Amino acid sequence: MAMSRSSTNILDRPLGRSGGRAEGSVVSLSAFAYIYSELVQYHQQRAASISELERRLESAGYGVGLKVLEMTAYRAKEVSGRPWTIILLLDAHCSFVPPFSLIRHRRRDPPSRQTKRETRLMSILHFVSSSVWKSLFGKAADSLERSIDHADEYMIIDYEPIASTFVSIPPDLGQLSADAYVSGIVAGVLDGAGFTARVTAHSVKVEEGEYTRQGGNIIPGIPPRKDKAVFLVKFSPEVLTRDAALER
Amino acid sequence: MSSPVLFVIVGRNEPLFEAEIDTAHSSAIDSPGGGGGGGQQSELSTRQNYFVLHSALDLVEKSAWTTNSMYLRVVDKVNQQQVSTFLTAANVKFMLLHGGKGEDVIKNFFNEVYGYYVKLSMNPFYKYDTPITSKAFDARVRAAARAYLS
Numbered sequence: 223m224a225m226s227r228s229s230t231n232i233l234d235r236p237l238g239r240s241g242g243r244a245e246g247s248v249v250s251l252s253a254f255a256y257i258y259s260e261l262v263q264y265h266q267q268r269a270a271s272i273s274e275l276e277r278r279l280e281s282a283g284y285g286v287g288l289k290v291l292e293m294t295a296y297r298a299k300e301v302s303g304r305p306w307t308i309i310l311l312l313d314a315h316c317s318f319v320p321p322f323s324l325i326r327h328r329r330r331d332p333p334s335r336q337t338k339r340e341t342r343l344m345s346i347l348h349f350v351s352s353s354v355w356k357s358l359f360g361k362a363a364d365s366l367e368r369s370i371d372h373a374d375e376y377m378i379i380d381y382e383p384i385a386s387t388f389v390s391i392p393p394d395l396g397q398l399s400a401d402a403y404v405s406g407i408v409a410g411v412l413d414g415a416g417f418t419a420r421v422t423a424h425s426v427k428v429e430e431g432e433y434t435r436q437g438g439n440i441i442p443g444i445p446p447r448k449d450k451a452v453f454l455v456k457f458s459p460e461v462l463t464r465d466a467a468l469e470r
Numbered sequence: 471m472s473s474p475v476l477f478v479i480v481g482r483n484e485p486l487f488e489a490e491i492d493t494a495h496s497s498a499i500d501s502p503g504g505g506g507g508g509g510q511q512s513e514l515s516t517r518q519n520y521f522v523l524h525s526a527l528d529l530v531e532k533s534a535w536t537t538n539s540m541y542l543r544v545v546d547k548v549n550q551q552q553v554s555t556f557l558t559a560a561n562v563k564f565m566l567l568h569g570g571k572g573e574d575v576i577k578n579f580f581n582e583v584y585g586y587y588v589k590l591s592m593n594p595f596y597k598y599d600t601p602i603t604s605k606a607f608d609a610r611v612r613a614a615a616r617a618y619l620s
Contacts, residue, residue: 288598295559337540414560
């Protein structure tokens with residue numbers, strides 16, 4: 223079948239670029255949905271509780287996160303570094319946990335050709351919610367918010383999470399979020415970059431009028447989602463200590 | 471003047487890959503696992519090389535968070551020897567011990583090896599932070615060293 227290319231060593235193959243959606247670099251949605259549902263079912267049969275199932279999905283995503291981190295950083299070098307300005311705004315609509323503040327990001331400088339690591343907390347979060355999200359899902363995350371009460375907590379929000387789109391949660395698994403796999407990826411990216419964090423996925427009901435899909439849909443022909451995926455990122459204390467020290 | 475260089479990839483807890491490359495000879499004198507030169511003299515200097523290189527790791531940890539560039543330039547100098555370092559996005563350390571080569575030359579070498587490393591890590595059977603056993607990777611790193619550092 224597709225064995226004709228197997229004689230080429232992986233080191234001789236091109237890595238592809240982030241902007242270009244070259245043939246073969248995009249997996250068809252049906253193939254992904256099929257294999258992801260198999261993955262969820264596999265773990266569901268072997269897990270005794272909801273939390274164990276989520277943990278299994280998270281650890282499946284963790285290794286992917288480490289790889290995605292290296293790959294996205296490598297590709298970003300070819301296209302551009304992304305410097306951002308940060309504007310903090312209060313968000314009146316936010317209903318999740320205590321008030322969160324909305325962080326807008328905007329491109330500032332012309333693209334640079336430097337290889338870059340993320341060493342600051344805000345820049346790694348923007349890297350995850352923009353670059354990583356784009357390379358995985360073809361779009362940036364819908365918003366990135368910061369907890370006002372807890373300085374170590376951030377939320378990444380996606381109104382159309384692909385992982386859970388085709389997974390219907392049976393009533394007896396009430397609290398389960400099928401996006402746990404993605405939260406594992408996020409944890410892998412952050413941990414690899416040296417920002418150890420606990421990342422959990424939550425399905426939260428979308429309020430009336432909170433979100434309207436603009437322009438073209440990611441997935442045509444799918445009715446609007448009733449819930450959004452909220453990825454709660456809680457950094458470990460030493461990460462915040464280090465970031466505070468770098469501030470000076 | 472070309473002198474042997476020592477290239478090591480260090481993960482979180484252990485070295486993942488080592489290559490001692492004699493850039494003076496373009497042929498296959500250097501075999502995997504160390505330099506070809508015999509005698510006690512080279513044995514001794516090899517050990518010293520490892521010592522210098524690994525003692526530079528502390529300095530790398532120190533400077534890792536002060537810059538957001540991947541290439542950290544020369545982090546340590548001992549006598550004639552210099553240690554240059556490159557950090558990948560996931561903080562895997564590329565360390566090169568050399569006798570004073572140009573900054574840009576080393577940067578190009580590191581960038582090429584970084585490309586190979588990223589491709590290698592895309593292999594689903596390669597787990598992050600485990601020793602690299604790929605023969606193809608070894609061969610390409612040695613070829614890159616000869617191309618850039620001789």
